[in-house]
Amino acid sequence: MSNKIFFLLVVILFPIYGQQIDIHSPKNIKKFADFLFCDKDYLRAIDEYKKYLQVVEDDTANYKIALGYSLINDQSNALQEFSSINNSSALYEQSRIEVLKSLSLSKSDSAFYLLANNLINSKSQFSNNAQRLLNTSILLNENELPDKNKFLIPFESDDKLLLGNYYDLKINPPYKSETVAGILSAIIPGSGKIYTEDYGDGITAFLLTGLFTYLAYTNFENDHQTRGWIFIALGAGFYTGNVYGSVASAQIFNAKVNFNFENGLKLFLEDKNYFTPAYDFCK
């Protein structure tokens, strides 16, 4: 082995091993942070990126901190971190749509609408995403909706069909009137529950109220006062319970309609990841 080769080997190998040894060097901290981030251990990844940023300026690390906060649903810190992304950064455009997502999740309505409109008017590459998120949020939170065709324009054809159905549900929710349910049950016991599609309870209420009324009547007719009053009390209990139960049943029915509507739209938004871009940080 010549001296040249020997020195060459030492020169090449020493820095390689040297780098491996200092596991707290900025480069290794970043490597470890990236590993934690891709392992979905976001809280620890954030700590490591923060350590790394104390010595190195890196807007990707900054962005990952913000994204980490967003992914663990700490929207307040996510907003703070995304807002610190400089507009000269390559990730600035993405950060704006992420801010919009965080605002949407933290229910900051006025700031959300302001930023959404800014993004839509700015003609950025994510204008359409902002428009989609805005429209879905309007559908979820507002009572007044724009025209259906105009509303569906930014969406892809599959989503148009689904959101078209939600739009119709928002305009004409299939609610049941509590008053109607109560009055129906007051006239014909159980009919209010049948109106609210609670068929089993409706039929039971009808049969039991009818039965106790009949038994009370026939006992009084045959001068069995005590049993007559007992059946009256039972019948009255079932009758009152049936009217009250029908109103409650209508309330439950309407709550289910609202729940299914909101849950369906939230699942849609989660499925679309709030129209934020996909990242290749962990490839």
Added chain:
Amino acid sequence: MIFVNKKILVIILVAITNLHSQTLKDQFSYANELFNEGKYFDAITEFKRLQFFDSENQFSFQSNILIGKSYKAGAKFDDAIKYFTLAEISSRNDEEYFNSNILKARTNILRRTNHQAERILNELLVDTKFKSKENEIKYWLGWNLIFLDEWKKASKIFLENNLDTTLSNLCISVDDKMYSVNFAKYSSYVIPGFGQFYTGEYVSGLLSLSWNVFAGYLTVNSFIEDRVFDGIITANFLWMRFYSGNTQNAEKFALQKNLEISNKALNYLQFQFKGEKP
């Protein structure tokens, strides 16, 4: 000259490798220190850092065990079991395999996945390699039975080979205090309210008895007066309602009282028992 150079090169490489190994040892010591200080979040971070740079998996077993213990200390039982399983995979001898499995079983006991714990412990028990560890395995089987609310069976296990007489006595006393759920339920079938009296719920027992006597009287009276349909309806909707309610109530009281007794015992075990706990 070539020979000398080769030697120097090997020495340099070995020295650098040792330096790297020393760094990992230092990192392990640091993480271990954090663990001993009870700083479990930081300890996990530092053990994970160690694993990330430990390309030859020198510290794989120890770090996985200690990460698992840290998660266990923070009641993150799912994560703890994941790391104990990784420790089991990276175990280098029977002792390490045994220890990782025992920790997995203990975490399963705390997670209340007791059948999983039972399966792990029984597998170790039938393994001839761990014949000498039989007492330790049985000790944890006893604890598993405690968490399954099988106090009598647990006391028997703790008595075997005098494993732990304190625990055995405690289990016997808990079992003695327990109410028989079946007795409470079925005695109420015979005399309504009896099960409630048995569990010390006298007012409830008296009310149950009164309602049943009243509804029974109305039913019998209807039949006596030839009001058969009235009798059937009264029996069905009044008497049966109070009768079945009375038995369900007695059963509920017995279960509730037993839960109070076992919770009190578990509370004692958690805070005052000095021996080893899951």
